[in-house]
Amino acid sequence: xxxxxxLSTWLDNLLTELEGIEIRxxxxxxLRVDVAADALPALLELLRGRASxxxxxxxxxxxxxxxxxxxxxxxxxxxxxxxxVSAHTRIAREPGLYISVYDIYPPAAFFERDxxxxxxxxxxxxxDMSKFILTEWDGPPPMRKDFDSEAWVNEHFDWQDYNPxxxxxxxxxxxGIAIRPDEQRFSRKAGDEPIEHxxxxxxxxxxxxx
Amino acid sequence: xxPENYEAQRQPPSHEYELNxxxxxxxxxxxxxxxxxxxxxxxxxxxxxxxxxxxGFEKLMEGRLWIxxxxxxxxxxxxxxxxxxxxxCLAVEDLCGLEVPKRAQYLRVLxxxxxxxxxxxxxxxxxxxxxxxxxxxxxxxxxxxxxLDLFEELCGGRVYHIYNIPGGVRRDAPAGxxxxxxxxxxxxxxxxxxxxxxxxxxxxxxxRARDIGIISQEQALDWAVTGPNLRATGLAFDVRRDxxxxxxxxxxxxxxxxxxxxxxxxALVRRKELFESIKIVRQVLAKLTDIxxxxxxxxxxxxxxxxxxxxxxxxxxxSKGELSxxxxxxxxxxxxxxxxxxxxxxxxxxxxxxxxxGARIEDVAQIMFxxxxxxxxxxx
Numbered sequence: 001x002x003x004x005x006x007l008s009t010w011l012d013n014l015l016t017e018l019e020g021i022e023i024r025x026x027x028x029x030x031l032r033v034d035v036a037a038d039a040l041p042a043l044l045e046l047l048r049g050r051a052s053x054x055x056x057x058x059x060x061x062x063x064x065x066x067x068x069x070x071x072x073x074x075x076x077x078x079x080x081x082x083x084x085v086s087a088h089t090r091i092a093r094e095p096g097l098y099i100s101v102y103d104i105y106p107p108a109a110f111f112e113r114d115x116x117x118x119x120x121x122x123x124x125x126x127x128d129m130s131k132f133i134l135t136e137w138d139g140p141p142p143m144r145k146d147f148d149s150e151a152w153v154n155e156h157f158d159w160q161d162y163n164p165x166x167x168x169x170x171x172x173x174x175x176g177i178a179i180r181p182d183e184q185r186f187s188r189k190a191g192d193e194p195i196e197h198x199x200x201x202x203x204x205x206x207x208x209x210x
Numbered sequence: 211x212x213p214e215n216y217e218a219q220r221q222p223p224s225h226e227y228e229l230n231x232x233x234x235x236x237x238x239x240x241x242x243x244x245x246x247x248x249x250x251x252x253x254x255x256x257x258x259x260x261x262x263x264x265x266g267f268e269k270l271m272e273g274r275l276w277i278x279x280x281x282x283x284x285x286x287x288x289x290x291x292x293x294x295x296x297x298x299c300l301a302v303e304d305l306c307g308l309e310v311p312k313r314a315q316y317l318r319v320l321x322x323x324x325x326x327x328x329x330x331x332x333x334x335x336x337x338x339x340x341x342x343x344x345x346x347x348x349x350x351x352x353x354x355x356x357x358l359d360l361f362e363e364l365c366g367g368r369v370y371h372i373y374n375i376p377g378g379v380r381r382d383a384p385a386g387x388x389x390x391x392x393x394x395x396x397x398x399x400x401x402x403x404x405x406x407x408x409x410x411x412x413x414x415x416x417x418r419a420r421d422i423g424i425i426s427q428e429q430a431l432d433w434a435v436t437g438p439n440l441r442a443t444g445l446a447f448d449v450r451r452d453x454x455x456x457x458x459x460x461x462x463x464x465x466x467x468x469x470x471x472x473x474x475x476x477a478l479v480r481r482k483e484l485f486e487s488i489k490i491v492r493q494v495l496a497k498l499t500d501i502x503x504x505x506x507x508x509x510x511x512x513x514x515x516x517x518x519x520x521x522x523x524x525x526x527x528x529s530k531g532e533l534s535x536x537x538x539x540x541x542x543x544x545x546x547x548x549x550x551x552x553x554x555x556x557x558x559x560x561x562x563x564x565x566x567x568g569a570r571i572e573d574v575a576q577i578m579f580x581x582x583x584x585x586x587x588x589x590x
Contacts, residue, residue: 029453030523054431057525058551060536073536075523075551079431079445082452086523107434110559118268133261133589143269 018043031085037098040089044074044104053078053085056101059111061119063145068093070121074101091121100126118143225249231574233262238578239289239336240585242558248571256566256574258559264589271548276302277375277512279545284370286550287584289332292325293528294550295374300455300524301537302376305517306509313498314378314505315456320391320494321361321373322456322526323487327398328357329529330480330487333582337477338409340575341418346409353401356394363387378506388495395491402484410481419474423565423577426471433564434556437531438483439581442468442475449527463490473580480582483529516543530554530582552587559588 021043022034035043047053057075064071067090074087091098100123101108112123113132120141122129131137140147170176232243241262247255267286271279283298284291296318303310310318331354335347358368363384365373373380409415425435427443440447446465450458466482468475509515519541525534531553538547558581565577 055436056434057523057532057534058536058549060547060549062521062538062547073521075534075536077453079447079452084453084523084525105434106432107556107560110555114555133264135259135261142266147269149266149269149273 018046029083031083033085033087035087035089037089037091040072040074040087041099041101041104043087044076044101047076047078047085047087048104051078052080055079056105056107056111057084059108059115061115061121061143063093063119063143064090065093065145070096070119072098072115072121076105096121097124098122099124102126117141120144226254229571232259235575238558238583238585239332242583242585242588244562244566244574244578246566246571246574251570251572253566253569253571253574256563258563260559260585260588262589263586267590268548268550271545273544275513275543276515276517276545279548280372280375281370284372285586286590287528287530287533287552287554287587288369289584290325290329290529291370292321292374293526293533295372296322296456297524297526297533297535298537298548299374299376300526301522301535302517304522304524305520305537305539306376307518308377308507308509310378310456311504311507312457313382313501313503316494316497316501317379317383317505318374319456319458319461320491320498321364321371323490323494324357324360324391326529327484327487327491328354330484331357333480333529333579334405334409334477337419337473337576337579338415340579341415343409343412343415346405349401349405349408353398356397360387360391360394363390375506375509375512377509378504380506382505383498388498391491392495395488395495398484399488402481405481410478416474418573419477419576419580420470420472422473422573423569423580424470424472425561425565429564430471433561435531435561436553436556437527437529437582438479439476439531439557439561441465442479443471444469449525449532453525455524455526461490461493473576476580476582514543516541517545525551528553530584530587531557550587550590552584552590554583554585554587557581558583558585 018035018039020036020039024032026032033043053076055077057077060073060075062071062073069090070093071088071090075084076087077084096119098121100112102112102125109127112126113128113130115121116123116129117132117134118141134142139152167176226247226249229246229248230243231246232238233241243259243262245257245259246253267282271282274282279298280295283294286294331350335350338344338346361371362368364387365371365380425439425443427445430440430443430445435443444467446467448465449455451465463486466479466486468478517539519539521536521538523534523536525532527533533553534551536549536551537545540546562578562581562583566574569577
């Protein structure tokens with residue numbers, strides 16, 4: 001019942017009522033709509049109120065630092081039309097402010113709170129913008145592309161020697177763990193003293209991967 | 211949050227008190243806290259407190275190769291890991307335009323349904339335990355273990371299988387495995403009357419579960435409730451039928467519904483789904499004996515795999531509800547962004563907080579378990 005006439009008349013109505021939106025059909029059940037940030041609430045209201053898209057599946061956020069923009073994607077599903085519309089919009093990365101769609105879709109509260117926590121976008125009108133998952137976190141929003149996990153670890157945590165008894169025994173037998181310097185994922189700060197690994201001495205030459 | 215960071219209400223009304231449940235408690239299968247404000251035995255307010263299982267998977271996945279992320283995906287939901295793997299693979303396949311061979315699709319459906327069976331068996335046990343009945347949980351976990359044995363034989367892993375890869379599955383079913391699946395499913399079917407007698411006809415359970423945590427259909431649609439919790443309100447919606455993926459449109463199965471929308475109805479829907487899953491497994495087993503051929507389409511070198519730029523939204527029906535991935539690629543060898551939407555993100559937070567209000571304290575754990583929430587899905 002989703003395909004064909006019903007959907008196309010609905011699409012026509014949508015097109016005539018909103019300006020500056022771009023519609024792309026990805027498959028028979030997937031529709032991509034690109035819309036300006038100020039027109040998105042109107043689009044969602046139309047989708048929910050007049051086109052039976054009552055189920056907000058998710059709100060996804062994508063960081064595009066090179067464009068200085070955040071992309072917000074609202075995925076809404078219609079039980080009657082059996083199709084999913086993904087409404088894409090872009091907002092400025094600074095100051096990262098947008099309007100909540102909680103009054104249209106109540107489930108938005110969770111996703112907006114999550115995006116606020118992970119990307120630092122503030123949603124005006126959302127019922128709860130308090131911390132949820134990262135309760136003890138006071139750093140920058142971690143899901144932003146410019147947040148570097150490795151750098152954060154190097155800056156805030158000390159490196160410790162890892163030298164358990166089993167490894168000492170292994171080293172005594174001539175074995176050990178070998179990590180090539182170029183494979184070490186978490187590179188340490190420049191100018192650090194090299195860590196004396198139990199394995200880094202005699203063992204690194206003959207153990208490990210060949 | 212850490213106990214030292216917890217701030218009690220400064221001057222609560224004299225008849226109120228606060229109670230922190232969790233992060234470890236019988237109401238949920240993981241670490242998840244729930245903070246209650248009570249008046250006598252009645253809940254005035256409930257606040258979900260997540261984050262105990264946050265491992266930053268979405269960020270981690272941006273730093274790993276497409277193929278490496280397969281090891282992460284099943285860990286997002288421990289009791290029901292297969293839908294996570296499959297939906298991630300569907301997303302990558304959609305971006306690359308890969309055509310998965312028929313046999314692999316049937317093998318995937320088989321896994322999905324076995325995982326659903328295992329997860330529902332686990333949930334029964336937990337739900338019964340919240341009403342003080344422990345035998346069903348022993349039975350449920352013991353029967354679930356038989357399914358885990360099958361998974362172990364198929365791919366070496368009992369809980370985390372990592373059996374799917376983009377383009378198909380890793381290897382074909384071992385010799386004799388199909389027959390063993392058939393035997394196990396036959397055995398499980400003989401157990402269903404036992405479960406009925408032990409739990410579903412047991413007045414202790416029925417009376418405790420009736421009229422607890424009622425969701426009306428209108429509320430369910432408003433709060434984005436999905437899966438068995440939605441079907442318990444009378445709406446026959448199932449992603450498998452209404453937004454089909456893999457070969458579900460070639461299979462014959464019913465979508466059981468109930469109308470009461472309470473904890474009892476939710477348990478009953480899961481009980482009926484056990485039967486439907488067994489039905490699907492049998493059909494798939496019959497097809498697998500006929501359909502031969504490759505189990506995987508050719509894929510590029512997985513260690514140097516640049517997935518074409520684009521974005522995709524895939525969703526599947528997990529045992530808990532709608533599970534979807536939004537995956538963005540910028541043409542690189544690592545995902546640009548992955549976002550997972552688990553059904554529990556709704557069920558364990560907004561829905562639970564609303565249902566708890568007005569409930570009696572002894573029913574809170576049951577409401578939580580009847581929603582079948584999975585904390586790692588919320589935390590990721």
